[in-house]
Amino acid sequence: MTARRLIDWVPHAVLILGVLIFAFPIYMTLIGSTWDAATIARGNLPLTPGDQMAHNYVTAWTESRGSRAVFTPVRTMMLNSVIMALTIAVGKIVISILSAFAIAFFRFPGRMLFFWMIFITLMLPVEVRIIPTYKVVADLGLIDSYAGLTIPLIASATATLLFRQFFLTIPDELVEAAKMDGAGPMRFFVDVLLPLSRTNIAALFVILFIYGWNQYLWPLLITTSREMQTVVVGIVAMIGTGESATDWNLIMATTMLAMLPPVAVVVLMQRWFVKGLVDSEK
Amino acid sequence: MQRRVVFENKWLPYLLLAPQVAITLVFFHWPAAQAIEQSMLLQDAFGLRQTFVWFENFEVVLSDPNYLGTMRVTAVFSLAVTVLSMVLALLFAVLANAHIRGRSAYKTLLIWPYAVAPAVAAVLWLFIFNPEIGVLGRALNNIGLRWDYRLNDAQALFMVVAASAWKQVSYNFIFFLAGLQAIPRSLLEAAAIDGAGPVRRFRTVTFPLLSPTTFFLLVVNVVYAFFETFGVIHALTKGGPGKATETLIYRVYLDGVINNDMGSSSAQSVLLMLVVVALTAIQFRFIERKVHYA
């Protein structure tokens, strides 16, 4: 019977080990954010919390100056990240649902041409065309603006395909009923399609919010003033080059704060998150 | 391919399509065209003088032994990230899918790293493995292992692979779990009745049925390792030591932004676009359904 019990426990043991390994970096970050810079710089960071937590978080949130480095206050960077993530998520959903509606519910000349124009960009990440896209944004005078930060990332074949896929499953009877009632296309869109798309929209929103929040190379190039820095870029900038003399306590506090919104979104909206991920990619 | 019942309207569909088409044209098609144009130009740093040089930038890049080295690094790195994150994810998914208690708790505890940005993941690992201040970095040095990823190719590669895979396990885990839950229990029970043990059941029933998921994840993970890990490398190693962790996308950045060699950088972008087109073609097998049916 002992052997049997052992077998029962193996999956738990492996999973708990996995969970611990995954959580360890976060734990150390949390610990790092509760000590002072000197303790960390000496390499003596204990494995238990210190007493500088309030000080570190308040300083990181409001100040632009640590004991050693100058940086953008976290509240400014977080605001930029929120604006970026929300604009990208909402923007993508809006333009994708509109174009999917056009492609799925209308017959018009050039339909397939437009469809392929969008589809061909499906897997082309912004990183591949980073330099020329930067140049285009520069030519348009959008460097260091929220527009430059977000609009180029708003076009998304993935979301369009997802909505189109979903729209094709909507029974013809619904459309016919709407037409019989004398409802125009936009009326149908607002009264029928939007309510039906709620879960899809929520699921996509979660995925896209994280996508927007976690952008790195694009904001790194496109923002030039400190006031426009996003938090993910800001953390790496805070490390700088002289590694052992950075304000690690503040960086760790900033890191915790930067992870909070996307992790909260994933954990709290888990059901939609999983649905969004699986649906939009498969 | 299209609905039977549609609305009739001359201009409305174009209006609905306009925002997406405009953005796609301006920020996808135009830059792609510019990349092709720039890849054939020789330019100074300030963009003041340029000469048309046909395919010279491509020739130079492709005959540069360092570029070939970077390709090799990218291949090793991508393979390591993909295999490591997929194997771990599969293991966790299979265990979590077994009918044990606390399944949903494990799920929650394993998927949150997906929300962490690659660059931030790198900072977490840096903080632990830094030779001077990191808890584990110092411990390794104290037990006599010379740990300094800034001057050791293998250690540097380990760092970028670990940080990149750490984050990606969650993603793969979600898909494997979804794939596993879609497998009909009756199949597994039938195999059990035939006397197949858990390992054999996995090998003969589960894994083959998971192969579409596996194949899909393979492509997605390669794309992730190729492009989205830029932040990890930029925050951790900046491509060093030497060029030990320099991937193709990092080199695009290096030549285009740091060294101001637009021609070479654009040529590399064009090459990468070809890679993506190839990967898309492979993936197409799976997206096909989405495009042509239903």
Added chain:
Amino acid sequence: MSNRLALAAGTAVALALLAGPAAAQKVQLEFWHGLPQPLGGQLEQVVQGFNASQDKIQVNPTFKGSYPEAMQGAIAAFRAGNAPHIVQMFEVGTATMMAAGPAIKPVYQLLQETGSTLDPKSYLSAVAGYYTTPDGKLVSMPFNSSTTILFYNKDAFQKAGLDPNAPPKTWPELIEATKKLKASGSSCPFTTSWPTWAQFEQFSSIHNVPFATQENGFKGLNAELKINSPLHVKHLQTLIDMQKDGLFKYAGRDNAPDALFPSGECAMQMASSGLRLRITKEAKFAWGAAMLPYWPDVKDAPKNSIIGGASFWVMTSPKRTADEYKAVAEFLKYLGQPEVDAKWHMDTGYLPITAKGYEAAKAAGFYDKNPGADVPYLQMARSEVTENTKGLRLGGLPEIRNIIQEEMEKAFQGQQSAQQALDTAVQRGNTVLRNFERANKG
């Protein structure tokens, strides 16, 4: 576009709050710099000094990351049509900037157009020489000039049985010292910041050997690297051997190793003289500064070292007005004043760049109170300048520095010999030089 409007409005409000009600009438100048703390703060103080000295011009300093990052930022901004008025550019970017043509406004031309005067001869020749055209016209405004020196931990010397007042003068002496330091328990007897600048650029100057042909590039764009000479190879081999024996620590590129001396981890460090400010603030031990060591078997050694640091470049933009250029000229003239120069020098460890500035510091008793603070100046001035010691003017030098660092990193890991490393570095570096030559001719 409403985002942009909102941003512009937000920025305007923020600026107005910062600058007070008078801001609207003042000429606003954007000034980008690449000095991290604590130097950046000192520089911003200099700017505040200028802002307070008059009421027509407001200079807004912005930290743009490291020197290379500030340079890339400025180039990208120029391409985007919104370059800052003034950018601080490190000395290795000089050739790139000089070739930039209409992107920059040479200082002599700016002064001419705005009817201002500034005598290039008031600057030390080693400093001005780096930033002037062959016929002696000032192209950029020299400001923070440093040179590489050796910082050493006097407490660690004492502990190792070394004389804390006799730092090593030659490489053999330095190697001896590292052995004793190691024996006394030091885990890092010696390290170097700026591996390329200190171990190759300065090294070549001190030993009076060329870094590149064409007088280190001063005579033309067709220069070729010369750093695979037997002397350079021997030097790199020495460092590799020392690293193997735990006497030397390669701690990263550019100024990444800067923290190691102030923190007390490394007992000796070659670094920019500008590191002095940070050491003064952070070091909890007695320390000294010494000139760079040399190989005594080299006939001409030791010669003067070359400068590093940065100068200020005036950039152009389609939107620039004559008033703005005038304001820029006012700011540059302020920086050229001996009092400003002397104060900056005494506050930071950078060189005095005017003879009057040096004298002002001397008269203030600075060198009596701070023994060793004149080491950089004396090292710069210790010999007649030769064609090998006046500096470097090579296009793409930032990239070449990285190439040399990459090849060094491979050699330090035992993947290649010193000879192979430097042969490859020369070959790769020459490719960069040829590309620069092609892209910038005509």
